[in-house]
Amino acid sequence: MNDLSSAIAQALGMLLHWDAGLLRIVGLSLRVSLTAVGVAALVGLPLGAALAVARFPGRGAVMAVLNALMGLPPVLCGLLVYLLLSRSGPLGAWGLLFTPTAMVVAQAALIMPILAALSCQLLRSLWEEYAEQLRSFGLSRLGAVPTLLWEGRVGLTTVLLAGFGRAAAEVGAVMIVGGNIEGYTRVMTTAIALETSKGDLPLAIALGLVLMLVVFGVNALAMALRGWADRSGH
Amino acid sequence: MIRADNLSFAAGGVPIIRDVSFALDPDGPTLILGPNGAGKSVLLRLLHGLLEPDAGQVRAPGPQAMVFQRPVLLRRSVLANVLFPLRGPDARARAEQALALVGLQAMAHRPARRLSGGEQQRLALARAAAQRPAILFLDEPCAALDPAATRAVEEIIRHLAAAGTRIVMTSHDLGQARRLAGEVLFLHQGRLLEHTPATEFFAAPRSPEAAAFLRGELLWAPGA
Numbered sequence: 001m002n003d004l005s006s007a008i009a010q011a012l013g014m015l016l017h018w019d020a021g022l023l024r025i026v027g028l029s030l031r032v033s034l035t036a037v038g039v040a041a042l043v044g045l046p047l048g049a050a051l052a053v054a055r056f057p058g059r060g061a062v063m064a065v066l067n068a069l070m071g072l073p074p075v076l077c078g079l080l081v082y083l084l085l086s087r088s089g090p091l092g093a094w095g096l097l098f099t100p101t102a103m104v105v106a107q108a109a110l111i112m113p114i115l116a117a118l119s120c121q122l123l124r125s126l127w128e129e130y131a132e133q134l135r136s137f138g139l140s141r142l143g144a145v146p147t148l149l150w151e152g153r154v155g156l157t158t159v160l161l162a163g164f165g166r167a168a169a170e171v172g173a174v175m176i177v178g179g180n181i182e183g184y185t186r187v188m189t190t191a192i193a194l195e196t197s198k199g200d201l202p203l204a205i206a207l208g209l210v211l212m213l214v215v216f217g218v219n220a221l222a223m224a225l226r227g228w229a230d231r232s233g234h
Numbered sequence: 235m236i237r238a239d240n241l242s243f244a245a246g247g248v249p250i251i252r253d254v255s256f257a258l259d260p261d262g263p264t265l266i267l268g269p270n271g272a273g274k275s276v277l278l279r280l281l282h283g284l285l286e287p288d289a290g291q292v293r294a295p296g297p298q299a300m301v302f303q304r305p306v307l308l309r310r311s312v313l314a315n316v317l318f319p320l321r322g323p324d325a326r327a328r329a330e331q332a333l334a335l336v337g338l339q340a341m342a343h344r345p346a347r348r349l350s351g352g353e354q355q356r357l358a359l360a361r362a363a364a365q366r367p368a369i370l371f372l373d374e375p376c377a378a379l380d381p382a383a384t385r386a387v388e389e390i391i392r393h394l395a396a397a398g399t400r401i402v403m404t405s406h407d408l409g410q411a412r413r414l415a416g417e418v419l420f421l422h423q424g425r426l427l428e429h430t431p432a433t434e435f436f437a438a439p440r441s442p443e444a445a446a447f448l449r450g451e452l453l454w455a456p457g458a
Contacts, residue, residue, distance in 0.1 A: 132284055133306035136299065137319040151309050232345060 003201075010202035015209065022203070026210050029187040032100055032174070033167040036107035037160055043108075044115030044163075045156060049148050051116070052123035053131075053141040063120070069113035075172030081106040082176050098179040103187070106173040111163040118159045123148050154229040158222045165218050169211065235260050235400065236281065236369065240290035243276055250276045252424040253290070258417070263391070263401035265411045265432070268421035269447060274404040275303075275373050277421065281402065282371045299362035300371040304378060305354040312349070313342040316361045332364035333357075336390055352383025359390050363399070370394060372403035376410060388414060408448065412436055420444045 014022050051062065083089050085097040085105070096102045126148055134144045149156065171189035178185035180194055188207045195204035236258040243251040250273045258264050266274045279285040281292055282300050299319075308315050316329040333339045336356040341349065346357060355375060362370055372391065376384040384407075391414060395401045405411050411418070415432035420441070427441040439445045 130306055130308075132279075132300075132302065135284055136282065147308075154309075232348075 007201035007205055011206035014206045022206055025186055025188055025191050032103045032187060033107060033164055035104045036167045037164045039108040040112040040115050040163060041160055044112045045119050045149060048116040048119030049123050049145045051120045052127050053144060066113045066117040070117050074110055074170040077110045078106050078173035078176030081109060098185060100185055102177040103174045106177045107167040110173055111167050114166060115159055115163045119156055122155045123152050126152050157225055161218050161222045165215055168214055237293040241280055241287050242289040243280055243287050250424050254426045256426060256429050262416045263395050263414050264417050264419060265415035266404045266419045267411055272421040273424040274421055278371050278373050278404055295368050297365060297367050298369045299365045299367035301358045301362050301375050303374040305358035307346040307354055309347060311343050312338055312346050312357055315346045315357060316364050319365055328364045332360040335363060336360040352379050355379060355387055363394055367399060369400045374404050
């Protein structure tokens with residue numbers, strides 16, 4: 001008990017003094033996960049919107065695959081990206097393995113199906129509401145995609161926040177493709193795993209607190225956005 | 235001007251419109267009447283091109299616009315809703331003119347979906363009018379509105395008709411049909427039973443179904 005309370009006290013001390021090592025880890029975490037959300041959104045949101053409006057044979061199968069990929073274990077995702085980027089892999093020549101870029105790739109691959117499936121669900125109900133009116137305006141199904149994305153902006157923002165929460169909290173994928181190299185590819189989750197196993201609890205606790213704050217912050221942001229949207233008629 | 239030749243349409247094997255042919259009077263307004271389930275809304279959608287007929291063809295000139303029973307408004311300002319379908323340098327002027335026509339110019343920058351039901355339908359009418367359609371289709375535009383809002387909407391429809399827009403609309407409100415109609419298409423179980431000038435239709439309906447409908451005895455299409 002004494003060990004634990006002194007560890008917590010040390011952790012709070014690190015947080016209060018903006019410990020440089022801690023800040024570097026938190027900064028890299030945010031940079032990697034935010035970039036991953038951006039990359040995944042560029043693919044996932046238009047894909048989700050197109051799936052929401054399109055009618056083609058095999059649409060059901062594509063949706064089933066996306067829904068299954070939503071539950072892809074991060075370690076498996078990390079392994080697949082590792083095989084892709086490793087020296088003997090198809091993209092090995094790019095030399096990306098064990099870099100922050102590889103971590104972005106792994107997290108983006110992990111959350112892209114989540115963003116696509118959730119946005120598809122959201123935009124489908126929007127499309128049901130708008131389909132006749134937009135076609136009356138002369139828009140084709142795919143031509144309506146930009147309009148749908150804009151009309152769903154509030155809901156899509158919460159989808160992005162959910163994706164960010166998932167990316168920031170996962171440990172398996174970044175551990176495998178990043179390698180948890182100190183000062184280079186060490187992020188909050190991999191540091192917590194390592195420091196805990198080493199018995200260096202203060203740093204692990206401090207990082208855990210920050211991670212929790214980030215997750216709470218993201219949720220608070222999503223709730224605030226919903227409330228604002230309800231009040232302002234969006 | 236607006237023609238339908240041997241139109242048929244079925245949904246899931248159930249015939250909705252059965253071999254309907256007509257050529258509408260050049261003036262109008264045309265009111266499509268009939269009991270619930272007669273196929274009024276489907277006929278309107280076939281004429282506007284939102285549905286493809288299984289057989290037969292439609293000839294209706296453009297540009298066209300349509301206003302729905304429940305106004306479909308974008309999550310944007312009132313003005314942005316009117317601007318959405320418009321192209322060209324005079325879009326802004328046309329949008330503001332249309333908002334003035336329906337009395338919403340003071341609300342141009344309010345979020346459209348915060349308006350009352352009647353205001354939302356007037357906005358939908360403004361958006362349709364700003365497109366300067368040759369034909370304006372209206373599907374039960376007042377079904378969800380209170381009497382005051384209904385009067386306002388009818389006033390706008392009358393104004394557009396007088397300004398040369400060809401109005402084709404459905405309604406289940408006989409009072410409204412009497413006030414607006416130039417001619418009537420009476421549908422029953424997907425068939426066109428009457429196509430007559432409004433005065434004639436309301437004074438002396440030719441089919442027993444239309445007579446029963448006007449007496450208020452035929453509200454649902456049996457077996458449809």
